[in-house]
Amino acid sequence: MRIALILTLLALAACASPQERCVRNATRELATVNRLIEETETNLARGYTYVVEPVPYRFGVSYCTGRVNHVHACGRHETEYRRRAVAIDGALEQRKLDTLRARQKDLLTKARPAIEACGVPVIGS
Structure with missing residues (x-):
């Protein structure tokens, strides 16, 4: 059963169009930074990690x-x-969040031309 699931997931991953793969590659680091921002905001809201x-x-x-x-x-x-x-140290987490948001802004600026090069129109550009 586990092997069938893995093979199915691999087949689905192979179904991504070249355009989708291009966009995913262009925004991989941005996706990581977005996840870290979400995690840091959650930690700040609850006061612990x-x-x-x-x-x-x-x-x-x-x-x-x-x-x-x-x-x-x-x-x-x-x-x-x-x-x-x-x-957590709230002040340290807030500085981390500020740094991540600055990095996110920089990555968004750099990702726009890469996404457009993939043939995808970028909204708001």
């Missing part, structure tokens, strides 16, 4: 070999990842 931390744990029983070639039971180590809320 989330960090993802690895948490090691023992899972099940495996068979291991020792130094003298005997087999014994031992635990298998796995890593789980958990989100944890962390307070």
Whole structure:
């Protein structure tokens, strides 16, 4: 089932027109900056952010070999990842947001000619 889903998604991705691929390539960094702006605004609104931390744990029983070639039971180590809320420095986040917005403006200016070169009219230009 998982392989079928992956193949379907790959087929759909291949269906993008050359024009769509051109625009996506021209605006890739802008899309990243837009996501970071949204995330930073959310963090400022709630006053904290989330960090993802690895948490090691023992899972099940495996068979291991020792130094003298005997087999014994031992635990298998796995890593789980958990989100944890962390307070933010509001002033620092605001400076980060201001920097991201300035970068967004710069990228928009640079993206317009690239998008137009893809054959897509840019609204508001």
